[in-house]
Amino acid sequence: MTRELLKGNVAMAEAAIRAGVDAYFGYPITPQSELLEWMSKRMPEEGRAFLQAESEVAAINMVYGAACTGARVMTSTSGPGISLMAEGISYIAGTEVPAVIVDVMRGGPGLGNIAPSQGDYRQVIHGAGHGDFFPLVLAPASVQEAVDLISEAFDLAEKYRTVVFVVADGSIGQMMEPVTLPPMRERKRARPEWAVGGAKGRAPRRLTSLYLKPEVEERVNLRILRRWREAEAHEVRYRGYHLDDAAYVVIGFGTAGRVALSAVRAARSEGIRVGLFRPVSLRPFPTQAIRQLASQAKAFLVVEMNGGQMLEDVQAAAQGQVPIRFYGRMGGMVPFPDEVLAEIKALAAAPPSPADDPRGRWLAQMAQA
Amino acid sequence: MQTEILIAGFGGQGVLFAGQVLAYAAMDAGHEVTWFPSYGPEMRGGTANCTVIIADEEIGSPLVAHPQILMALNAPSLDRFEPQVKPGGLIVANASLLQREVQRSDVQTLSLRANHVAESLGDRRMANMVMLGALLARWHGLTLAQVKAALKAHLPARKQHLLEANYQALEAGAAQIEELKKN
Numbered sequence A: 001m002t003r004e005l006l007k008g009n010v011a012m013a014e015a016a017i018r019a020g021v022d023a024y025f026g027y028p029i030t031p032q033s034e035l036l037e038w039m040s041k042r043m044p045e046e047g048r049a050f051l052q053a054e055s056e057v058a059a060i061n062m063v064y065g066a067a068c069t070g071a072r073v074m075t076s077t078s079g080p081g082i083s084l085m086a087e088g089i090s091y092i093a094g095t096e097v098p099a100v101i102v103d104v105m106r107g108g109p110g111l112g113n114i115a116p117s118q119g120d121y122r123q124v125i126h127g128a129g130h131g132d133f134f135p136l137v138l139a140p141a142s143v144q145e146a147v148d149l150i151s152e153a154f155d156l157a158e159k160y161r162t163v164v165f166v167v168a169d170g171s172i173g174q175m176m177e178p179v180t181l182p183p184m185r186e187r188k189r190a191r192p193e194w195a196v197g198g199a200k201g202r203a204p205r206r207l208t209s210l211y212l213k214p215e216v217e218e219r220v221n222l223r224i225l226r227r228w229r230e231a232e233a234h235e236v237r238y239r240g241y242h243l244d245d246a247a248y249v250v251i252g253f254g255t256a257g258r259v260a261l262s263a264v265r266a267a268r269s270e271g272i273r274v275g276l277f278r279p280v281s282l283r284p285f286p287t288q289a290i291r292q293l294a295s296q297a298k299a300f301l302v303v304e305m306n307g308g309q310m311l312e313d314v315q316a317a318a319q320g321q322v323p324i325r326f327y328g329r330m331g332g333m334v335p336f337p338d339e340v341l342a343e344i345k346a347l348a349a350a351p352p353s354p355a356d357d358p359r360g361r362w363l364a365q366m367a368q369a
Numbered sequence B: 001m002q003t004e005i006l007i008a009g010f011g012g013q014g015v016l017f018a019g020q021v022l023a024y025a026a027m028d029a030g031h032e033v034t035w036f037p038s039y040g041p042e043m044r045g046g047t048a049n050c051t052v053i054i055a056d057e058e059i060g061s062p063l064v065a066h067p068q069i070l071m072a073l074n075a076p077s078l079d080r081f082e083p084q085v086k087p088g089g090l091i092v093a094n095a096s097l098l099q100r101e102v103q104r105s106d107v108q109t110l111s112l113r114a115n116h117v118a119e120s121l122g123d124r125r126m127a128n129m130v131m132l133g134a135l136l137a138r139w140h141g142l143t144l145a146q147v148k149a150a151l152k153a154h155l156p157a158r159k160q161h162l163l164e165a166n167y168q169a170l171e172a173g174a175a176q177i178e179e180l181k182k183n
Helices: A008-018 A033-045 A056-068 A079-095 A121-125 A143-160 A170-174 A214-234 A254-269 A287-296 A311-318 A337-349 A358-368 B015-028 B075-084 B114-120 B124-138 B144-154 B157-182
Strands: A004-007 A023-026 A049-052 A073-077 A099-105 A136-138 A163-169 A176-179 A238-241 A248-251 A274-279 A281-283 A299-304 A324-328 B002-010 B032-037 B047-055 B069-072 B090-094 B108-112
Touching: A004 A008, A004 B015, A008 A033, A008 A073, A008 A099, A008 A143, A008 A163, A008 A170, A008 A176, A023 A033, A023 A056, A033 A049, A049 A056, A056 A073, A056 A079, A056 A099, A073 A079, A079 A099, A079 A121, A079 A163, A099 A143, A099 A170, A121 A163, A121 A281, A136 A143, A143 A163, A143 A176, A143 A214, A163 A170, A163 A254, A170 A254, A170 B032, A176 B015, A238 A254, A248 A254, A248 A337, A254 A274, A254 A299, A254 A337, A274 A287, A287 A311, A299 A311, A299 A337, A311 A324, A311 A358, A324 A337, A324 A358, B002 B015, B002 B075, B015 B032, B015 B047, B015 B124, B015 B144, B047 B075, B069 B075, B069 B124, B075 B090, B090 B124, B108 B124, B108 B157, B114 B124, B114 B157, B124 B144, B124 B157, B144 B157
Parallel strands: A023 A049, A023 A073, A073 A099, A099 A163, A136 A163, A248 A274, A248 A299, A299 A324, B002 B069, B069 B090, B090 B108
Antiparallel strands: A004 A176, A136 A281, A176 B032, A238 A274, B002 B047, B032 B047
């Protein structure tokens, strides 16, 4: 297969086109604007719908409407845009229609900056919006993985009738790496049995997220939750590196995970038996795999580009079986491998006690830096 | 085995493009490669830099604290990045725009007047390719022929008329270094 050198944002856009996306609605925001820009050129070329909306609020409601017709539909934005889209995302979830949302995370909160961050973790794992639902959340660490996950995201969204987030950060959006793009898929034509699009000759269908009778809403909630449980059972994804004989395990996703990979290799070359566990699906979270590692390892190191948002999920998975150290950079700062290597060495030299507060220890360390 | 190359200069000097040319050549040679730009709110006249990482296994961190190679196209870039180069590394410096020599004694240095060479070829904007040619004369991770082939394969159709000028600039840069070797 021929490889192409593509910027992450462009590669994700083209991957969506290859996956048969029918419609894209969005609003520009750095560091994801090249995704929208690529769509603006390529979607009309392919005879598909592209629309730059007047705001993120409008864009997500256009996604909602298109999704109700059974179209493959997506949008992309960064944290501030996700916040604006929150209401619409919840409506999409409540209506049980599929949609793919790309979040290229930047430094925050607020307007923040345009540097790479993982600060939206807690926001996206609960789908940003209100109410009882979970989206699927996939987190690539390279441009190729971003392409592969975008390709899968549409199928998953339709299979579970849910919102699927692909969360990258500014560095994955902006970097160029060689990728093998999938072949162009046939755009699906058969309308799903739930989709609307004219009821001539059949009973009308109704799509809504409004259920005024609580007993009816509860049945919908239960149906959504059962679908989520199916996804939980079947869609866990992660990558392991050097875990076979690892006494120490570093856990990080996306860019933090690949930075940690460099550090793990450097530590290995110094004789430290350390491995890397990189969650790829953040929802469903690889709880069982982490619990298993917790029963074998001497200690964990969690590395994130936020203040320890995934740390809480790792702690829940580990159930106190293993002491945990935390290292994070925030506000658009990306850790260098040397920083993570120093953390691995510190972990191996003196594992924390299970009773330690990983975030408190890290905050004290940051105050001295 | 991993090589990290940091290319830095003014916006408009073709810093990002020079890195992309290296990245294309590395990809076509079958390597893994990551091209990572500074993407702050910079523009023409501001500073620009990119890192190119070339390896034969999955690349970890896209950011590098201590690159093996620095191509410094202007004075602020040398000031900022000279201290970061890995000991034993290489600095390729554009003497046309520097007011001082490279100070590090624990790295190799190639100094050439890239703007001057590019101007003598008729286009100052080719200084980036002159610098790249000089790098390839000393660092053998990729060959001049591979980089030329990458330019030919990936330069967009509307820029193909500049292919020959890019080749000349690469060769002129390499010739500068060959000249240094003789002296």
